[in-house]
Amino acid sequence: MVLLRLLFQFLFIAGVYLLGQWVVYFFHIPLPGSIVGMILLFLLLLFGFFRLSWFEQIAQLHIKHIVLFFIPPIISIIHYIGVFKTQGLKLSVIIVFSSLTMILVTALAVDRLDFPKKTKRWNSHD
Numbered sequence: 039m040v041l042l043r044l045l046f047q048f049l050f051i052a053g054v055y056l057l058g059q060w061v062v063y064f065f066h067i068p069l070p071g072s073i074v075g076m077i078l079l080f081l082l083l084l085f086g087f088f089r090l091s092w093f094e095q096i097a098q099l100h101i102k103h104i105v106l107f108f109i110p111p112i113i114s115i116i117h118y119i120g121v122f123k124t125q126g127l128k129l130s131v132i133i134v135f136s137s138l139t140m141i142l143v144t145a146l147a148v149d150r151l152d153f154p155k156k157t158k159r160w161n162s163h164d
Contacts, residue, residue: 040095047096050088054079 058075061067067074082088115122122129 044096044099047093051079051093051096054082 055072055075058073058078059071061074061078062069062071083090
């Protein structure tokens with residue numbers, strides 16, 4: 039019975055994922071289908087169409103085994119260890135620089151998009 043419950047939970051989550059993929063394809067939404075699927079699942083849970091307790095077992099199982107998703111990148115690093123030995127400093131500089139650039143661009147975009155809200159707040163205090 040437990041295995042059947044886990045199978046149902048998994049199939050439901052997979053179905054929501056596939057629904058998200060279909061929504062992206064059909065409506066040409068510029069987002070990954072998995073993200074749209076998560077939003078749909080969130081909305082279904084938020085509005086009470088489904089209870090979180092119905093899916094907790096499969097979610098705990100996924101969280102328990104999430105480390106498996108890190109194995110391929112680790113194996114790739116081990117496979118290309120020669121590249122990291124010879125180009126490690128360059129790669130580190132590139133990774134740090136690109137990460138900082140992305141943080142800066144994101145901060146500037148959020149600040150720019152939030153500017154009208156700030157203006158309204160500032161004007162309301164005058």
